[in-house]
Amino acid sequence: MIAFPAFRTLLIAAMASALCYGAAHAAEDFDLSPEQPGRLHAARNDAAIAAIPKDFKFVTPGKFTIAVSPGGPPLATYATDAKTVVGADPDYAYAIADSLGLTLEIVPVAWIDWPLGLASGKYDAVISNVGVTEQRKEKFDFSTYRQGLHGFFVKSDSPVTSIKEPKNAAGLRIIVGAGTNQERILVKWSEEDVAAGLKPIELQYYDDEAASLLALRSGRADVIVQPHAQLVFIATRDKNIKRVGTLSAGWPDRSDVAITTRKGSGLADALTVATNGLIKDGTYAKILDHWHLSEEALPASETNPPGLPKY
CATH class of the missing domain: 3.40.190.10 (Periplasmic binding protein-like II)
Structure with a gap:
């Protein structure tokens, strides 16, 4: 799915109004100062x-x-x-x-x-x-x-509580990046679900991260899958999405x-x-x-x- 112009206009307005709020919350949990007073030091080995x-x-x-x-x-x-x-x-x-x-x-x-x-x-x-x-x-x-992990994240009030295997994702609308490793894996998951008599996974595609997040928050999608670390930061910054699972980049192997x-x-x-x-x-x-x-x-x-x- 590609975001349409009107949707992008709404997105820009929403993101602009939340920018200062999100940055302030991120600063509470992540120190991005150049001094890094909390940096750990290691002993000589x-x-x-x-x-x-x-x-x-x-x-x-x-x-x-x-x-x-x-x-x-x-x-x-x-x-x-x-x-x-x-x-x-x-x-x-x-x-x-x-x-x-x-x-x-x-x-x-x-x-x-x-x-x-x-x-x-x-x-x-x-x-x-x-x-x-x-x-x-x-x-x-x-x-x-x-x-190397990808993360499954949903809205904070989502009824989806855990995604660990293909059957947990059956029938869900999941945002992925086109041509990514997570897309390749979720296509296989969807095939396994269909073979087991379950609903296929509906993959959605947006042309930038902000559009993806707005689609998730507005209920146009159920789940977003991206590299885990990126979503950890976003969840901490925005306080309105949560992790419900992780996915190895080499699934089924680590x-x-x-x-x-x-x-x-x-x-x-x-x-x-x-x-x-x-x-x-x-x-x-x-x-x-x-x-x-x-x-x-x-x-x-x-x-x-x-x-x-x-x-």
């Missing part, structure tokens, strides 16, 4: 440092230089000064740098640019919600640090997000050791909880696990 190959050369000696794409809170965004990058991914990067006894250097990049920049040696790693795929593994190494490094550089194993150290001492869980992302926690980090297949 000698085992992780020892795992760094002796011949590995950091882009800048004494620094861990990472690329981040500031796509939006809570993962990574520009702070209120419009220049400092803050969020869950930067905080995690700081903790990894602490573990390695290094100073963090963040390089903001456009998402489309990170593969070339990493391959050409502009930075040591990418920490920017990069999912592990078999195709990417041909060129890069990975150290996992979060689950799909992980990982630190990305150059293929064969040898740094991935050290980063995996560092992450497991953060998991063990509780720093990892505290970072995720600080950004309302505890549902995305991994039990342990792995180097180059199975990734999403080529489609």
